[in-house]
Amino acid sequence: MEQYKEIAPRLVGVREGIGWTPKEMADLLGVTEEKVLAFESGTMEIPVGYLLDVSRLCRVDLTTLISGREPHLKSYSLVRRNEGFSVDRRKDYDYKSLGYKFAGREMEPFLIEVPPKSGEDMTETAHRGQEFIYVLEGRLEVRLGGEPIIVEPGDSLYFNSETPHALRGLDGKPVRFLDVIL
Structure with a gap:
């Protein structure tokens, strides 16, 4: 389900x-x-x-x-490699919450993997807040307000999340990145 x-x-x-x-x-x-x-x-x-x-x-x-579970840690939360909480909220993205154990978070950190896809298959989203992306592996296209921006390993992008945005991996490969939503 x-x-x-x-x-x-x-x-x-x-x-x-x-x-x-x-x-x-x-x-x-x-x-x-x-x-x-x-x-x-x-x-x-x-x-x-x-x-x-x-x-x-x-x-x-x-x-x-x-x-449906309450986070319980208030002073710190350590999430070991490969232990992020899977957030299956989109069929085409793999989201792992990295702060899910910490109660009262003011930001939402995720490790995300986005597959390669054609430009026509990109789906825009927009939401309140701000977003910070730091690419770990692969090359990411972020379409931000219709403008394509290429983000490579070691690059970061900070933007207003109310701006319509869509993501895809480039070069026929998935891309892994840290995404922090405020």
């Missing part, structure tokens, strides 16, 4: 626990009521940006929304 089908009831529970209607939630998040209902129904893939917006607005930890 896709993970967004497991996340959907938690979104409903958070909204209803606060006492908001889907329309009130939509207005507060700056999205349509139809989108809120689609995400809450479990019939549509839920972007990480939407989950971040809900977690911030409702003061619920992102780990809790995604996994």
